[in-house]
Amino acid sequence: MSNLIASDILYSYSNGPVLNSLSIELIDGEITCLIGESGAGKTTLLRIIAGLEKQISGEIRIGNQVISNDDIFIDPHKRQVGLVVQERALFPHLKIIDNICFGLDDTKINKKSRAKYLMEIFKIEKYENSYPHEISSGEQQRVSLARALAPSPKILLMDEPFSSIDRALKFSLRQDTKKILKDEEITTLMVSHDFNDALEVADKLAIIDQGKIVQIGQPRDVVLNPINNQIKKQFLCETGDLIYWQSKIDEKNNL
Amino acid sequence: MKNFFSLFPTTLIGIFFSIPAIIIFLSLFQDFSSNWNHLIDTVLFEYFFNSFKLFLGVSIGVFIIGVSTAWIVSTCDFKGKDFFSWALVLPFSIPPYIMAYAFTGLFDSYGTANDIARIIFNLGEDYTFFPSVRSIGGAIIVFSFTLYPYVYLIAQNAFSNQSRDIFDVSRTLGFSRTKTFFKVALPIARPAIVASLMLVGMEVLSDFGAVEHFAIPTFTSGIFRTWFGLNDLVTAKQLASLLFLIFLILILIEKYSRRKIVYSSSSTSNRELIPTPLKGSKSILAIMICSLPIIIGFLVPFIQLLYWAIFHESSFINIELFYSIYNSISLAIVGGLFCIATATFINYVLRIKRSKYLSFINKSITSGYGIPGIVLALGVLNLFLVIDNYFNILLTGSLIGLIFAYMVKFYALPNSSIESGFKKIPNILDDVASSLGKPKNKILNNVHIPLLKKSFLIAMLVFMIEVIKELPITLILRPFNFNTLSVSAYSYASDERMIEAAGPSIAIVMVCLIPIIILIKFMRNNLNE
Structure with missing residues (x-):
């Protein structure tokens, strides 16, 4: 269990800044959902935290350890930050079991049992010896989640993890994912376009706009009390009115 | 009857292209x-x-x-x-x-x-x-x-x-x-x-x-x-x-x-x-x-x-060298044209018939690329000896045998370019042309061939590179006193006259460089597209 603090992150492409003095704190074991329009810098932030891009300035810490600032840069493979991408990116030459074991230390005796445990949680045991192209996209996403969770990362980053999945399967996958993230107390940052994802899985909502986190808080507070009209518009565009979200939140609380 | 006109020539080509390999293989059953x-x-x-x-x-x-x-x-x-x-x-x-x-x-x-x-x-x-x-x-x-x-x-x-x-x-x-x-x-x-x-x-x-x-x-x-x-x-x-x-x-x-x-x-x-x-x-x-x-x-x-x-040796630029260059390039162009015509015909028939049999025939023709040049040359030589004896003509040691052997050996290369060219033409274009009253041969002439120009050029270039560099087939099947660049270079080098071999060798490199550079340009443009 670790918290993550990113402060004053600046990143830009040739056509202008993407992240503009962005700061965010992820609390131990909490699931934070990052919401924002296309091009707001959501994926870039995930890539910077994972170490796949380096920010121009700013600092990132996991617990007490600085993993990236002007002087220090820890390579992605040493950060213990897991990544789940929208496209799943399973290794096509490896069987499902080997995909899940990929990030596990060879010396770990309980390597297989860890993989089998995760396969059971994500209900993919029967595909143990299949190859990625032999299973459906929903199952592939389950494998992708299991693979990222297998090495017990300190931080898990998920980029649109439920986006290309059948509606019927989405609900169960969200529940399974949330269960294991909570059981293992993994601090998570998830990017999603779907407010249902955010409401069902996240403990917090963070709104990113023009490269900055403009609002962060409990989903109820953010949805019902957006700090500006633009955020309000985003919610209204999604659903038509705020009453829908009120009922969704109440429904979730009752559950 | 319509099927006969499309399947028969394709089958015939398939058989004819396979005979050299079969002849060689059958020799295993001789004493x-x-x-x-x-x-x-x-x-x-x-x-x-x-x-x-x-x-x-x-x-x-x-x-x-x-x-x-x-x-x-x-x-x-x-x-x-x-x-x-x-x-x-x-x-x-x-x-x-x-x-x-x-x-x-x-x-x-x-x-x-x-x-x-x-x-x-x-x-x-x-x-x-x-x-x-x-x-x-x-x-x-x-x-x-x-x-x-x-x-x-x-x-x-x-x-x-x-x-x-x-x-x-x-x-x-x-x-x-x-x-x-x-x-x-x-x-x-x-x-x-x-x-x-x-x-x-x-x-x-x-x-x-x-x-x-x-x-x-x-x-x-x-x-x-x-x-x-x-x-x-x-x-x-x-x-x-x-x-x-x-x-x-x-x-x-x-x-x-x-x-x-x-x-x-x-x-x-x-x-x-x-x-x-x-x-x-x-x-x-x-x-x-x-x-x-x-x-x-x-x-x-x-x-x-x-x-x-x-x-x-400054005298390497002589009339013989120019003859060799001319022979190499003209052989490559003639062989390339025949190959392109054959590949276009077969792929066109495949497009309109979509038959597994035709697909098999085309694949078997392309497998000539896998036959070593020397093996193929022996097979072609045998085939032409039989034809010579049977029809009382003289094809052995003629350019026909040489071009045929090049075609069998390198058909796979132009075919691959033309095949992918055909695949890039949407089938709906054929349907539209058909609905506008164009018969099939007109669709080939007015729709497919104009769209395949780039594929034809690539096919010709890759075929040329291979033919100009080719040695064993040319050495065995060339007509008497007919020299190509590869044969000239080999003849000098085998006599340890390395300095004289430099002329045709440089010519091979230079002649091959041109199509290679054009091909690289094509590849880069395709990547950019």
Whole structure:
């Protein structure tokens, strides 16, 4: 269990800044959902935290350890930050079991049992010896989640993890994912376009706009009390009115 | 009846193209002469082991050169990367036998390199600084530096098509860049790389010019010696059958690998790989790794040939050289036109009929690429002897036999370009043209052929490169006193007149460079598109 603090992150492409003095704190074991329009810098932030891009300035810490600032840069493979991408990116030459074991230390005796445990949680045991192209996209996403969770990362980053999945399967996958993230107390940052994802899985909502986190808080507070009209518009565009979200939140609380 | 007119010619072409290989294969059922005992007692195992050593050594060589350069060019950003991405293909213009001639001139006891070493280190006149290249090791170096572009091109394509996400995920799962290369990138590209290694293996096993020049007894040189030395055509054919069987095994491996490519490329993500910028020592190392194959595989042999041509023999530009150039180019163009016409016809029939039978016929015609040149030449020679006797005409030793053999050998290359050209034309265009009242032949003329122009040009260029470089088929089947560039270079080199061999050798490189540069330009434009 670790918290993550990113402060004053600046990143830009040739056509202008993407992240503009962005700061965010992820609390131990909490699931934070990052919401924002296309091009707001959501994926870039995930890539910077994972170490796949380096920010121009700013600092990132996991617990007490600085993993990236002007002087220090820890390579992605040493950060213990897991990544789940929208496209799943399973290794096509490896069987499902080997995909899940990929990030596990060879010396770990309980390597297989860890993989089998995760396969059971994500209900993919029967595909143990299949190859990625032999299973459906929903199952592939389950494998992708299991693979990222297998090495017990300190931080898990998920980029649109439920986006290309059948509606019927989405609900169960969200529940399974949330269960294991909570059981293992993994601090998570998830990017999603779907407010249902955010409401069902996240403990917090963070709104990113023009490269900055403009609002962060409990989903109820953010949805019902957006700090500006633009955020309000985003919610209204999604659903038509705020009453829908009120009922969704109440429904979730009752559950 | 309509089916008859489309299926009959295709079947006939298929049969005609397969006969040379069948003739050679059937020789295994003929009586084995006493020369076999002699071969088994003396040289057969040497042929086998030398061929195997070459195959293994060159496979390792081209793997190291081709894969390392492909990986660097595909995944890294450094100064001169754009230049290296196309310049690494340049050694394609130098056939192994030309490189062998140049290397002999450079590294023989009294070659240029040893002369320079003796001057620099003040060594005695008899002292040999560089080891002889007329050895299996020398041949492995020659083949590796001329044939690695097969692996480079295919591996570069395989690496470039791998998704960025797969690399990113691997890195977040605790794998460094190097480990990611070995555990992820290489296994995913493996089927493509194996296929390219099989192509190289086939080139090595079917080579005649380089091994003959280095005096290394292999299957191909053995076939020649058995035929001309022992004057035993049947045993030569039987030896050729053995080589053909080895090729069939390689083709099966290659096909199996290609089948696996389908699985490997069915990646769930297609985001393009972002090259890693290299700076300082890493950038210099990348430049050195990419420069080495160009220097050894292209610049060094080319400069040696130029040195011979300019400083030793200025009379190499003569009427004979121009005749050889004319003969090589005209043979390549005529053969190319026939191949393009055949491939267009068969692929067009395949498009409108969509029959598995036709597809099988087309595949069997393309398998001629896998038959070693010397084996094919023997088969064609036999076929034409039968035709000559039966019809009382003289096709043997005519240009028809030579062009036919080129077509059988290299049909796969124009076919692949035209096949992919047809695939790019949406079927709906045919339907629309049909609904506008155009009959099928008009659709071919007015819709397909104009859209296939680029494919035709690529088909012609790849066919030309192969024909101009080709040696054993031309050597066996050419009409009497008919010289092409490859035959001229071989004739001079086999008489150890290396300086005279420089003229036709340079001409081969220059003539092949033009289509190669045009092809590279096409490839780059396609990538940009």
